[in-house]
Amino acid sequence: MVADPVDLIQLRAAEIGYKKPILPPIDLTIRSGERIAILGPNGAGKSTLLRTIIGTIPVLAGAMDYPLGRRPTMGYVPQSHQPDPAFPLTTHEVVIMGRYPALGVARRPRKMDHDATSREIELVGLAKQEWLPFRQLSGGQRQRALVARALVGQPELLVLDEPTSELDPAAEHGLLHLVDKLAADHKTCVLFVTHQISAAAGFAAEVVLINHHAGVVDHGPAPDLLTSEKLSRLYGLPIEVTRERSRTLVWMASGADEATP
Amino acid sequence: MNEIGFFEAYFLWRNAMAAAIIAAGLCGYLGIFIVLRRMAFVSAALSQVSGLGVALSFFIGSYLGVDPHGELVPWYVSPVFLALVLSSAASMLLALPEQARRTHPETLVALAYLAASASVVLVLASPRIVQEAHEVGELLFGSAVAVREQNLVALAVAAVVVAVVHGVFFKDFVFVSFDGETARSVGYPVARLNGALNLTIAVAVAMATRALGTLPVFAFLVLPAGAALLFARRLWLATLLAVAIAVTSAMLGYYLSFAYQLPTGPTMAALCALAWLPGLFVRRR
Numbered sequence: 095m096v097a098d099p100v101d102l103i104q105l106r107a108a109e110i111g112y113k114k115p116i117l118p119p120i121d122l123t124i125r126s127g128e129r130i131a132i133l134g135p136n137g138a139g140k141s142t143l144l145r146t147i148i149g150t151i152p153v154l155a156g157a158m159d160y161p162l163g164r165r166p167t168m169g170y171v172p173q174s175h176q177p178d179p180a181f182p183l184t185t186h187e188v189v190i191m192g193r194y195p196a197l198g199v200a201r202r203p204r205k206m207d208h209d210a211t212s213r214e215i216e217l218v219g220l221a222k223q224e225w226l227p228f229r230q231l232s233g234g235q236r237q238r239a240l241v242a243r244a245l246v247g248q249p250e251l252l253v254l255d256e257p258t259s260e261l262d263p264a265a266e267h268g269l270l271h272l273v274d275k276l277a278a279d280h281k282t283c284v285l286f287v288t289h290q291i292s293a294a295a296g297f298a299a300e301v302v303l304i305n306h307h308a309g310v311v312d313h314g315p316a317p318d319l320l321t322s323e324k325l326s327r328l329y330g331l332p333i334e335v336t337r338e339r340s341r342t343l344v345w346m347a348s349g350a351d352e353a354t355p
Numbered sequence: 356m357n358e359i360g361f362f363e364a365y366f367l368w369r370n371a372m373a374a375a376i377i378a379a380g381l382c383g384y385l386g387i388f389i390v391l392r393r394m395a396f397v398s399a400a401l402s403q404v405s406g407l408g409v410a411l412s413f414f415i416g417s418y419l420g421v422d423p424h425g426e427l428v429p430w431y432v433s434p435v436f437l438a439l440v441l442s443s444a445a446s447m448l449l450a451l452p453e454q455a456r457r458t459h460p461e462t463l464v465a466l467a468y469l470a471a472s473a474s475v476v477l478v479l480a481s482p483r484i485v486q487e488a489h490e491v492g493e494l495l496f497g498s499a500v501a502v503r504e505q506n507l508v509a510l511a512v513a514a515v516v517v518a519v520v521h522g523v524f525f526k527d528f529v530f531v532s533f534d535g536e537t538a539r540s541v542g543y544p545v546a547r548l549n550g551a552l553n554l555t556i557a558v559a560v561a562m563a564t565r566a567l568g569t570l571p572v573f574a575f576l577v578l579p580a581g582a583a584l585l586f587a588r589r590l591w592l593a594t595l596l597a598v599a600i601a602v603t604s605a606m607l608g609y610y611l612s613f614a615y616q617l618p619t620g621p622t623m624a625a626l627c628a629l630a631w632l633p634g635l636f637v638r639r640r
Contacts, residue, residue, distance in 0.1 A: 149538040170540035177534040181391055182590050191530050196540050201523055227588055243537075253540065 099125040102166040102251055102283060103147060108154035110146045115154055116306040117143070122313055124283060126250060131294035132287045132317070134303045136327055139306040140287045141255060147285065148253050167195075169244030169282070171254040178238070179229035185239050188228045189215055192246035198343040217276060230237060234265040238272065245276050252277055255285035256276070266290065270297045291333075295320050295342035296335070303328050320344075361613055368613060373509055373604040374502040376621070378563035379575050381514050383601025384521075385556050389595050392532050397449055398576035400464050401557055403471035404445040405564035405572075406495045408438030410478040413491050417483040424490070435509055438561035445471075446557035450462030450549055495569050502566055513562040517555045528552050529590065567620060574624035575601045576595075578631065585634030600630045 103124040109115035116139045124130065124147070132140045145151045146158065148168055160166065169192060177188070179185040186208075203211075215224050218238040223231055231239060237257055244252055254273065258266035274297055277284045288294055292314065294301055301320060302313040306326050312319060320342060325333040334345040361368075389398050391461065412423040412434040421432050432438050445467050449460065475495065477545045531538045531548045539545045556576075563572045579600035580593070587593035608623030 149542075150536070150539045154417065165542065168541055170537045172536050176536055178391070178532075180584075181529070181533045181582065182588055182593050183529075183533065184589070187590070188533075191526075191534070191537075192541075194526060194530055195543065201526055203526075247541070249541075328621075 099127050100159040101125055102180075104159040104161055105147075105153070105156070106159065108146070108153040108158055110142055111154055112142070112151060117304060117311050119156055120311050122302065124251065124285060126280055126283050127300045128283045128285075128300055129277075130283070130285045130300040131154040131298035132285070132304065133289075133291065133294050133328065134304040134310075135307075136289075137307070138304050140304060144255055144285070144287050145305060166250040167247065169252045170248060171237070171240045171252070171257050172183065173256050177228075177236075181228070183228050184225050185215060185220055185228055185231065186211055186224050188239055189201065189243045189246055192243040192323045196247060210246055211242075214246040215239070218242040218272060219241070222228060232268070234261055234269065237261065237265075237269055241269065241273055241276070245280060245282070248280050249282055250283075252282045252284045254284070256287050256289065257287065258290060266293065267296075279300060291320065291344045292342070295344065305329075309346035361610060364613070368609065370502040370504060370507050371438075371619075372609050374507050374566040374604065375517050375609050375619075376602055377507075377510050377514050377547045377603035378559075378566050378572070379579075379601040381517060381559045382563055382575035383571060383579040383598040384594060385517070385559055386576045386578075386601070387583070387590070387597055388528060388532060388552060389556065389576050390580040390584060394464075395577045395581075396461070396464050397446075398556070398560065399573045400449070400467040400471065401442050401445055402564050402569040402572040402576070403468050403475065405438040405442045405561045405567040406475050407436040407471045407478070408436075408441040408561065409495060409565060410475045410491055411441075412437045413484045414478045414481060417481075417487075424487075434560060435506065438565055439558060441471075442557040442561040442564075443554060443633040446553040447550065473503070484541045506566060510566050512560045513558050516574065517559055518550065520555055524548065524551065567623075571605075571620035571623045574620075574627045575605070578624070578627035579604070582627075582630040582634050585631070586637060600637045602628065604630065 101123055105120050105122040107119040107121060109119050112116060132143060135139050137183075140336070142151070146153055148170060149165065154311070189209040190203055190207060193203060193210065197203060197207070201233075212224065215221060218241055220231075220235060220238055220242070223235060228236065228239065239259070257273070258269055261269060270293055274285060286298075298316050300313065301316045302311070303319055304311050304323060308327065308330070310328055312324065320335055322333055322335045325335060325344070331346060336343045336345075375431065386398075389395060412432050413610075416423045417426040417433050419432060421428060424430055449463055452543050462486050478484070479491060484491065527543070527548055531543060531545050532552075560572055560576070563575070580597040582600055583593040583596035587596055604626035606621050608626045609619060611617060612622040
């Protein structure tokens with residue numbers, strides 16, 4: 095039996111930005127088990143929305159509510175360049191950080207924390223790299239390690255900030271497929287910022303389109319929003335979208351851009 | 356060579372050597388955070404600001420007719436107290452969030468360093484402390500060889516406090532230093548943890564500056580950790596190595612300065628720098 099989705103976060107007429115609002119007021123509900131993609135061009139306000147949702151910047155007006163009566167537990171996957179590779183930490187030492195928020199007063203990881211860490215590392219396919227320095231991992235491996243860190247605490251909401259920006263298409267597909275599978279195992283809601291329309295089409299059921307230059311904030315089911323008209327308006331470029339069976343094909347004016355399963 | 360044997364003069368160097376070992380170990384350990392957080396010049400600025408606190412204590416003491424080097428010094432004229440207050444305030448200023456500081460962090464660091472350095476020179480040039488200026492100068496540049504029992508105790512207490520705080524929060528300090536954005540996203544009080552880390556650094560710098568002087572403190576905060584990170588593939592190993600390099604440099608530096616009548620602080624700093632040499636030939640992966 096599949097549990098009904100639960101509301102985790104509600105934005106109500108929320109105005110977001112650092113000092114002044116950069117977008118029209120946003121109404122958005124994030125529910126358990128959902129796959130939500132945030133799409134938009136560079137400087138559109140995607141990361142600002144993401145940081146508002148994870149609570150690192152406050153809403154300027156309106157409200158952000160937690161219907162559970164508490165902040166949902168969160169896992170976060172930053173862009174791969176964000177964690178500092180100068181630190182001499184092993185993959186295990188990086189991934190176990192995902193357990194730190196739940197450590198007791200003594201702040202010492204227990205055996206169960208180490209076991210859960212090893213298990214998650216194995217699930218992302220890095221068992222052989224568990225005790226290697228994090229900085230020795232390839233870009234794709236680092237992103238998988240960061241996914242493992244985000245999921246090892248079994249969060250209710252997994253947030254990814256352009257997780258595939260430095261990956262080739264095969265690695266991007268592999269990472270998103272892995273996130274989708276692991277999040278399903280944990281019944282976790284996945285919210286991700288991406289530049290890849292293909293990623294949004296392939297993995298998200300819900301999409302948020304934003305571009306603060308054009309004053310665009312739109313959200314809804316992916317099939318309704320990933321259309322030629324809406325994407326062309328979002329990016330200010332003629333974009334063609336066609337659907338063939340379960341595939342969404344996205345074409346730019348200059349030629350074929352991407353195709354996804 | 357010094358005419359009196361080093362070990363025969365144990366009663367002369369006992370406190371100073373103990374202070375050097377404690378301060379070097381403390382700074383060597385904290386240096387791991389300073390180097391990894393790319394804040395080497397923050398430690399330079401903090402040690403200068405602490406030095407200003409020491410110089411000011413003599414300046415204020417001259418008005419109050421109190422010798423800050425004496426036995427019964429009121430707390431508000433104590434060099435350690437003033438160094439602690441100024442370095443803590445400076446560490447908080449340098450840790451201001453981006454929106455509040457209105458300038459680049461390195462500009463603030465330069466401001467703190469230059470303002471403190473200039474002020475030290477001006478205070479030492481004051482006709483009110485002509486008598487003490489040489490002594491204070493030696494203290495600040497690490498040439499002083501005598502450490503009072505009370506300063507040694509204060510340094511040991513500070514080391515224990517820093518050790519306890521880091522014993523509990525070491526992992527959290529590493530997390531917020533390694534990936535502050537993620538730490539913030541999972542509900543970590545990142546600003547408070549950064550503040551606590553900076554405060555422990557400020558306390559260590561203030562105490563160590565009073566005991567060793569600004570130059571060796573800056574050296575102990577940066578050079579051993581930098582050298583250790585050239586070799587070590589694990590954080591715990593880099594930390595142990597940094598402490599070992601700092602303590603060895605302090606002990607050997609003290610011995611060499613005694614035996615060959617060299618200035619103590621610069622000898623220790625030079626030995627810390629020597630620890631980098633093997634790293635130039637070892638390729639860490």
